[in-house]
Amino acid sequence: MINNHLRTPAFSDDGPRRIGLIVPSSNTTMETEIPSLLADLRQEHTFHASRARLHTVDAESLAAMVADSDRCARELSDARVDVLAYACLVAVMASGPGAHERIEERLTKIARDNGCDAPVVSSAGALVRTVQELKLRRVAVVAPYVPALTEVVVAYLRGYGIEVTDWVTLGVADNCDVGRLDPASLLGHVDQLDLSNADGIVLSACVQMPSLPAIAPVESRTGLPVITAATSTAREILTALDLPMVGTAGGAALSDDASRCVSK
Known part of the structure; x- marks a missing residue:
């Protein structure tokens, strides 16, 4: 039946x-x-x-x-x-x-x-808004792009009143190769930056360049807030969902106390 x-x-x-x-x-x-x-x-x-x-x-x-x-x-x-x-x-x-x-x-x-x-x-809007919300008026930037594209990023940030004090770019054009970059090498790239006038560091101005393992060491070494394209995007996802920040693993962008890093 x-x-x-x-x-x-x-x-x-x-x-x-x-x-x-x-x-x-x-x-x-x-x-x-x-x-x-x-x-x-x-x-x-x-x-x-x-x-x-x-x-x-x-x-x-x-x-x-x-x-x-x-x-x-x-x-x-x-x-x-x-x-x-x-x-x-x-x-x-x-x-x-x-x-x-x-x-x-x-x-x-x-x-x-x-x-x-x-x-x-x-991610572009998230990076701009995160820099503004953390009151980072002057930032140093690390990017993987060919120089002409990094200059586009620098000009874009400056268009929103964000001064880029110094930048390092790696000249990688193949996006798959960008994803294979070693995040541990970011500490060496940061050492090449003039941070004397910077309020913070954009450690990865690219959603493809891995950076998470380097965020805490760079914040510790420099005493500056560190944000990335990924951490800024995660911050805005949480905000859009009306959810709290999830801790300090993502550095300044995901900290309830963004002032915990003392700027130089």
């Missing part, structure tokens, strides 16, 4: 928070560093990524990836994520002054039109 009774499904409003990431197709870092930074979060959460094609970090490829982010936002909004983070800093900054504001607004509209109310943040 066939049982044809229709059962009413049960839905819960108390399930895990869904965190959506738009990442370059060659990125191997954000899907490891962001979960690591949020590992101690008491609120249950899951990660969901959509990938936009990018291999070589050049102007043409970056522009194509920005255009592809619309598709990614639609895909992630299908999953009804609770927050959507666009994780490619230089692609946004290379789109011109104020680009993160325009792109966050555009991706928000795409998600809304698809029935998803998730707030949208970007």
Whole structure:
């Protein structure tokens, strides 16, 4: 005998928070560093990524990836994520002054039109806002890009009133190679910076350059607050979800007491 009774499904409003990431197709870092930074979060959460094609970090490829982010936002909004983070800093900054504001607004509209109310943040916007919120008026920067792209990042920050006192760039154009950089080498790169006028350090101005193991040693060695593209993005994910900072593993960006590092 066939049982044809229709059962009413049960839905819960108390399930895990869904965190959506738009990442370059060659990125191997954000899907490891962001979960690591949020590992101690008491609120249950899951990660969901959509990938936009990018291999070589050049102007043409970056522009194509920005255009592809619309598709990614639609895909992630299908999953009804609770927050959507666009994780490619230089692609946004290379789109011109104020680009993160325009792109966050555009991706928000795409998600809304698809029935998803998730707030949208970007790594570019997160870095700018984190520097401003921590009142770091002068920063030194470490980046993996070819010099011309690092100059774009420096100019972008300066456009928001953030003075870049010194910077080091590594000249790596292949994004897969960026993901293979040894974070331990960052201490040596920081030693090359003139920090005499800096209020803080942007240790990795790139979502692909690994940096988490170096944050605490650099803060300890320099006595300066250290932020990265990844820690700034994690900070804004937590803010968008109305959740507390998760501790000091991510340095100044994820500390409830951002003044714990004494600036020079």
